Amino acid sequence: AQSVTQPDIHITVSEGASLELRCNYSYGATPYLFWYVQSPGQGLQLLLKYFSGDTLVQGIKGFEAEFKRSQSSFNLRKPSVHWSDAAEYFCAVGLTGTASKLTFGTGTRLQVTL
Amino acid sequence: GAGVSQSPRYKVTKRGQDVALRCDPISGHVSLYWYRQALGQGPEFLTYFNYEAQQDKSGLPNDRFSAERPEGSISTLTIQRTEQRDSAMYRCASSLELSDTQYFGPGTRLTVL
Numbered sequence: 001a002q003s004v005t006q007p008d009i010h011i012t013v014s015e016g017a018s019l020e021l022r023c024n025y026s027y028g029a030t031p032y033l034f035w036y037v038q039s040p041g042q043g044l045q046l047l048l049k050y051f052s053g054d055t056l057v058q059g060i061k062g063f064e065a066e067f068k069r070s071q072s073s074f075n076l077r078k079p080s081v082h083w084s085d086a087a088e089y090f091c092a093v094g095l096t097g098t099a100s101k102l103t104f105g106t107g108t109r110l111q112v113t114l
Numbered sequence: 115g116a117g118v119s120q121s122p123r124y125k126v127t128k129r130g131q132d133v134a135l136r137c138d139p140i141s142g143h144v145s146l147y148w149y150r151q152a153l154g155q156g157p158e159f160l161t162y163f164n165y166e167a168q169q170d171k172s173g174l175p176n177d178r179f180s181a182e183r184p185e186g187s188i189s190t191l192t193i194q195r196t197e198q199r200d201s202a203m204y205r206c207a208s209s210l211e212l213s214d215t216q217y218f219g220p221g222t223r224l225t226v227l
Contacts, residue, residue: 004156032213036218041220042220043117043118043205043218043219043220043221044157044205044207044218045218046215046216046217049215090156090157092156094213100145100147100162100169100170100212100213101159101162101170101173102147102149102157102159102216103159104149104156104157104158105156106154106155106156107154107155107156
């Protein structure tokens, strides 16, 4: 069965600083990969996804992620963090050929200091 | 509607009671998914439907949990004889087609006393 690891439970960055959130997965083939963001009291919002093709994917709100097959990673990045980016971020994987049953990581809580 | 809606948003019940959680998907979305999210954890898959057919219920914890989507639109997740360990956020998502991007609702926070 596939699994997802988000090694950082909590990260604090200053506003304007760059951000990288780590995500590693365990699966025998290339899965479908997703990053979602959850703000307090809100549902999960999709930031970006990777199904195939270009390994650098652009998402909403200035986020991007890079799929690295050799490292089984799909890290999320943003060059300059805004205070409104403070939220919880979840990486998720779906089996190749289907995104119907997503497996989520435990999440990384991002705090932004002014 | 504009997004996935879930009701109630909050549910407090006593141990042993049955609860029904409702999910109204985005109009036109044929696939619907249920997840459960414990505090400090990521969502955990429960079950999903394609139209009215329940395709996979491997994530349902035990036979107290059931779900239906009789007309291929609104879905209900029912938990019978609730236990304290059932307390969690229950999230519903829908997608235009199977394996398409899942859009999540705000969730129902269930508390079992």
